[in-house]
Amino acid sequence: MMSRRFPFRPALASVAAGLVLHGCAATARLDDRITGWAGRPGLVVAAPHATSDAGTGPIAESIARRTGFGLVIASGAAMEADGFARQEDEAYRWHVREAAQGPLHFYAEIHADDRPQTAARIEIATVGVDRELALRLRALAEIIRDAHLRAHPEVARLAIAVEPADAVVHTAAGAGRHGLLTLARQALLIALPRAARVEVADVYTAILAEFLVQAVLLPRGR
Secondary structure (H helix, E strand, O other): OOOHHHHHHHHHHHHHHHHHHHOOOOHHHHHHHEEEEEEEEEEEEEEEOOOOOOOOOHHHHHHHHHHHHEEEEEOEEEEEOOOHHHHHHHHHHHHHHHHHHHEEEEEEEEEEEHHHHOOOOOOOOEEEOOOOHHHHHHHHHHHHHHHHHOOOOOOOOOHHHEOOOOOOOOOOOOOOOOOOOHHEEEEEEEEEEEHHHHHHHHHHHHHHHHHHHHHHOOOOOO
16 A cells, blocks of 8 residues: 655644744754654554654554554654653644544554563553453454464564553553543554564564554454
8 A cells, every 4th residue: 555655844834933932943853853654544653752762763664564554753852852842742743643644543652661670571551442452452462473473483472461451561641642642542552672672673563563453453342
């Protein structure tokens, strides 16, 4: 499926006006720090901290190419940096909406998790997911993981936790997305340990791509 790269300048115009009002002259750089394209309407995969969360940008891009999802990648200075928070968040939300091409039905964010205690575990925080659906999502992810790993016995078998069926450290409620997640009918915030982003990134990227394609098709709970 052919993806459509969306224009950046219309978004930049409104964001630049806000920056001027706040006395900041570095407006043009916002255009370079948020990139992506439109894909299947309503479906978006994103890496909102591609610079600080090493490896997440290429993973999100690869997933978008494999699935046909829209893509948004924010790189450069952290989005929450002083003087840029409101304007960069506005630009980021605009690009997500452009990638969705309408209502945001399904949104997946790729994050890094470098905590030693979760080095062998993928955590998925959620929005619009009840416990029953979380259990089905976890079972789906485990089935896909195990199928891929049969062809790669040398790759570590990472555990998978899905909120609210499982406790996760970084919940969707504490994600600090400034209202972005309220745009999504359903959202998955996927925190990947280093192994899944670096050592065996190719295998786990393929696992995640297949998981997300099938996760979209799972019926929601009551």
